[in-house]
Amino acid sequence: MNAHPVRTQFSLDHGPGRYRIGLIALASDYVVERDFMNMRPSDDVVVFVSRVLNVNPCTVENLKTMGPRLSGAASLIVPDGRVDVIAYCCTSGTTAMGYDAVASSIQETRIDVPVVTPITAGLLALEKFGAKTVAVLTPYVDDVNRALITYIEDNGPRVTALTSFLIADDNQMAGIPPDTIFEAALEADRPDADALFISCTAIRAVDVIGKIEQALGKPVVCANQALFWQSLRVAGYTDPVSGYGELLSMAAE
Known part of the structure; x- marks a missing residue:
């Protein structure tokens, strides 16, 4: 049976989304x-989400193994379509490999697409x-913490x-309850700190970031919030986003 051609006159639009974010998530990331x-x-x-294989436990050497696989993960994000920015969702992976190495690997297959990471966004x-x-x-754990602080x-x-939960298993990080993250954030703060940074895209800090800011009375930046914020700005979205901390609530300058 042959199909009847559509007689209605039509033209193609840009497809879903004016602002397009490509996200490379770790294979083990739940959050x-x-x-x-x-x-x-x-x-x-x-x-648009792709995933990259990562190796447990979460150590500096294991984090570095993701580097050669990032180009392949990036190539699977709407390969023939427009993407405004690619976000690599690993804070510790970026500190282990360095931003330039991460961006270079991704841009092997997505040439000229800007790359953002949680630590550089943070x-x-x-x-x-x-x-x-x-x-x-x-x-x-300690070796990953040392790399992060140095960066x-x-x-x-x-x-x-x-302050750290000292967890090596990436799967277990997602199991830290948001209320526990809230209490740990209060414990981690110091009077001489202008702000608090909560690292790791695998933990549910976004759920309680507003509550933490209210309790501490100072800016709080967490990995997924900062990564999303910079992804929006690079993609060209400039309006405030409410409900996820002071950072996203501010319009672009």
């Missing part, structure tokens, strides 16, 4: 895809708040204190 979808202000923002957010000192909360202090504010 970041949910967070990005929840934080979307409207269907004008679309998120540092931009802390700079926006004028933070010269920061307290840090992480779920990581922060080499590229941004001085770290006044580090």
